[in-house]
Amino acid sequence: MTKLSVDEIAQIEQPLPGAPNNWKRFFSFSTDHKVIGIQYLVTSFFFFLVGGIFAMIIRGELITPEADLLDRAVYNAMFTMHGTVMLFLWTFPSLVGLSNYLVPLMIGAKDMAFPRLNAAAFWMVPVFGVILMASFLVPGGPSQSGWWAYPPVSLQNPTGNLINGQVLWMLAVAISGVSSIMGAVNFVTTIARMRAPGMTWFRMPVFVWTVFAAQIIQLFGLPALTAGAVMLLFDLTVGTSFFDPAKGGDPVLFQHFFWFYSHPAVYVIILPIFGIFSEIFPVYARKPLFGYKVVAISSLIITGLSGIVWVHHMFASGTPGWMRMVFMATTMLISVPTGIKVFAWVATIWGGKLRLNTPMLFALGGLVMFVFAGVTGIMLASVPFDIHVNNTYFVVGHFHYVIYGAVVMGMYAALYHWFPKMTGRMYSEGLGKLHFVLTFMGTNLNFFPMHPLGLQGMPRRVASYDPEFAFWNVVASLGAFLLGMSTLPFILNMIGSWVQGEAAPKNPWRAIGLEWLVSSPPTVENYEELPIVVAEPYGYGKTEPLVANPDRLEVAHESH
Amino acid sequence: MTLMNIRTTLNLGIIAIALALISLWMGQQAYSWFPPQASAEAVLVDQLFSFLVTLGTFIFLGVVGTLTYAVLFQQAGKYDFSDGPHIEGNVTLEIVWTAIPFVLVIWIAGYSYQIYDQMSILGPMEHVHGGMATAETAPPMESAAPISGQKPIEPIDVYARQWAWEFHYPQSAITSTELHLPNRQRIKLALHSEDVLHGFFVPAFRVKQDIIPGQIIEFEFTPIREGRYRLRDSQYSGTYFAAMQTDVVVESPEDYQQWQATVATQAPTAAYNRAFDEYQRAHNPISTGWKIVEPAPPPIVNAPSVQVSTP
Structure with missing residues (x-):
């Protein structure tokens, strides 16, 4: 056993591609959480565009009542892949990316608890992304059973091949699940164990609370989905009969496995967005987050409730009346902790000194659309009404208001807000505002019409529809194309500003938070000396230091 | 000071009444968003939806109206780099806005349960009629009357x-x-x-x-x-x-x-x-x-x- 002196250890350098300011680090197996965060964000944004193209193809088909643009099978593949890509390759990884970038900085840690696990989890994303895209090339095309993959449709294998679109789909989803579990273990451990001195639970920014709450859901929920997916895979490949009614299986059981995770998954998505709102409103309203502790705790209450509401996706399925009633009640209860948050944000903004730059606009727009989605969500929880609109466009409209209206808008807000921190450059405010206007208009044009369509009785997932539905579908399609175009000023802004934007100072927004005390972008291990936290996170309106050692967080002489 | 308070209360009251009227109007509009009412169940569901639209409109307009007011009238001046007031919370307010949604939820769930009970559409594993009322007991409505029993x-x-x-x-x-x-x-x-x-x-x-x-x-x-x-x-x-x-x-x-x-x-x-x-x-x-x-x-x-x- 050789003994290494402390000096010798210090001389062992990071593997070279991980060196800061070397662009190649973004294409390497870097273990720096900031590099991994940006890797996640850029990769997932690429897939966001892919999923968006699928969406525009879908809306192209639906701009006329007849199935005339695409083969029906291709249409079905499109909406299956749209849902799958948007969830597993955009929403989840983009939020994991943002969390990856921010959590260690916000709690005053040098990195995540398990940096190698972190990198491994990221590199699974392009792997299953490629597998999923490759399913377009196998005979019979990609999966056409929707992102729920309900049996028996998902078990029908018309090609008779062992390797078919559905099998590749399940493989991709399984790898995604493994990657997410690895991420969840890492986040929960990091937040529980790696907080800086003085960073007590009730000094953590709400974003960290929400990431913690969300990742706990991954830990208890994903095993159920994975088990369901493995059984489905066995049914499809080796002829078991867990879910095949022709052989005595129970297709409704799969729905329970699926939604036991996939409903809480919605909270895995929306909770960090709540966190973003909670960070952004205080900064641009110059007021502390109203009722910080209650907002923080309500995240955990949502986590708890999220585990007992899944049957509301199955109110029209093989569920008895008593079960429908019980899950109606639990589902509606979610509105209590969620309402607390919404009111807290409104109270934070009220009486503040608002500055409406791009992140604030996106956050406000996102909040408005989230409230609308919350109202329709309560309606959907009501069983008799849900029986009518279940599996109609009303549901599609509702969850796109959540996922696009709140989540994508919140994500954009976060990307603009932390862009100077991540890149060391300022973005263009004008392009940002143009992007906001286009996105806000596009989202409402695209998704509002889905509500009247659903009330009128247009089922979701149809490639053709009765002519009476044409008007609102044309509006929705035009909105979708506008939404597609709205990404252009964003892409231009991000690339242009990263390449030649104005250099960003440490804290361009005069925001309170550990990440704003270090240079933009932060150095490889974030903090030279760990911060000693002495205050709660939202001290706007009073002059109180956040840390005891602000001048010793970084090496004094900044040489680049 | 008290005069100010009275004025504020009065203003809030007027706004609340206006919102309530708009919400009630929306609730009535809601009936026209559906296909024809061709079943006794449709009558019940539409009633429930109208109620949900009324409540939902009130909440949505309340929140969005407040935000709009703040956005219009509470922006910082161009060179005003000061902070807003340091208000960390308000326990009374927080209890109120936890309790109100809680009460609303119980109300909505109770009403929905009643409607579902009256519809009595059966569905899986519900073959026992344990005295459950059926759609016949729909509110006194001309068209449903002859179906009784x-x-x-x-x-x-x-x-x-x-x-x-x-x-x-x-x-x-x-x-x-x-x-x-x-x-x-x-x-x-x-x-x-x-x-x-x-x-x-x-x-x-x-x-x-x-x-x-x-x-x-x-x-x-x-x-x-x-x-x-x-x-x-x-x-x-x-x-x-x-x-x-x-x-x-x-x-x-x-x-x-x-x-x-x-x-x-x-x-x-x-x-x-x-x-x-x-x-x-x-x-x-x-x-x-x-x-x-x-x-x-x-x-x-x-x-x-x-x-x-x-x-």
Whole structure:
């Protein structure tokens, strides 16, 4: 056993591609959480565009009542892949990316608890992304059973091949699940164990609370989905009969496995967005987050409730009346902790000194659309009404208001807000505002019409529809194309500003938070000396230091 | 100071009343967003929805109105870099806005339960009628009144398969591909699927039930308006899912009997089936050649539906 002196250890350098300011680090197996965060964000944004193209193809088909643009099978593949890509390759990884970038900085840690696990989890994303895209090339095309993959449709294998679109789909989803579990273990451990001195639970920014709450859901929920997916895979490949009614299986059981995770998954998505709102409103309203502790705790209450509401996706399925009633009640209860948050944000903004730059606009727009989605969500929880609109466009409209209206808008807000921190450059405010206007208009044009369509009785997932539905579908399609175009000023802004934007100072927004005390972008291990936290996170309106050692967080002489 | 308080309270009161009036108006509008009310259940569901729209409008406008006011009148001046007041919270306010949603939730859930109870549409595993009221007890409404105390008609068998609907009327031993129902009678259906999940959905009736292969699910409702309505598959069932639609015809009990008598004399013929037709013609210009599940042959029935151009 050789003994290494402390000096010798210090001389062992990071593997070279991980060196800061070397662009190649973004294409390497870097273990720096900031590099991994940006890797996640850029990769997932690429897939966001892919999923968006699928969406525009879908809306192209639906701009006329007849199935005339695409083969029906291709249409079905499109909406299956749209849902799958948007969830597993955009929403989840983009939020994991943002969390990856921010959590260690916000709690005053040098990195995540398990940096190698972190990198491994990221590199699974392009792997299953490629597998999923490759399913377009196998005979019979990609999966056409929707992102729920309900049996028996998902078990029908018309090609008779062992390797078919559905099998590749399940493989991709399984790898995604493994990657997410690895991420969840890492986040929960990091937040529980790696907080800086003085960073007590009730000094953590709400974003960290929400990431913690969300990742706990991954830990208890994903095993159920994975088990369901493995059984489905066995049914499809080796002829078991867990879910095949022709052989005595129970297709409704799969729905329970699926939604036991996939409903809480919605909270895995929306909770960090709540966190973003909670960070952004205080900064641009110059007021502390109203009722910080209650907002923080309500995240955990949502986590708890999220585990007992899944049957509301199955109110029209093989569920008895008593079960429908019980899950109606639990589902509606979610509105209590969620309402607390919404009111807290409104109270934070009220009486503040608002500055409406791009992140604030996106956050406000996102909040408005989230409230609308919350109202329709309560309606959907009501069983008799849900029986009518279940599996109609009303549901599609509702969850796109959540996922696009709140989540994508919140994500954009976060990307603009932390862009100077991540890149060391300022973005263009004008392009940002143009992007906001286009996105806000596009989202409402695209998704509002889905509500009247659903009330009128247009089922979701149809490639053709009765002519009476044409008007609102044309509006929705035009909105979708506008939404597609709205990404252009964003892409231009991000690339242009990263390449030649104005250099960003440490804290361009005069925001309170550990990440704003270090240079933009932060150095490889974030903090030279760990911060000693002495205050709660939202001290706007009073002059109180956040840390005891602000001048010793970084090496004094900044040489680049 | 007290004068200010009175003015604030007065202003808030006026705003709340205005919001309430707008919300009530929206709630009344909500009735017009639906297809025709062709069943007793539809009357109940529409009432519930109107109530939800009223509440929802009030909450939405309250929140968005507050935000709009702040955005319009509470912006920082261009060179004002000071902070707002340091307000960390307000316990009373927080208790109030936790309690109000809680009470609302109980109200909404209780009301929804009542409506569901009155609809009594059965569905899986609910074969016991433990004194449950049915749609007959719908609020005193002219059209629902004559239905009281009725027993459902003998169950009509509904067969769903990829991608066709077929109906068997055991009483007269006839079959059809469009569903004929007598008006103002409690209808009982027995839902069967021969392959995958399907969904029985008639928007004008506001009722829906997934059909699960290997199970027979009983389903009840009461049509109250004569006419021709659409019946759609509501649970995704594969390639030709969107084409799996047919008509429901609600007619007077006399016409219904008449129809059965006429149809009973007709020899079974193959009905038009959109999925089968498309598959055979493979007329789509852009064909990928992806192998798909073959549609079942068109049902052979006494009463094929009048061929309608389903897109």
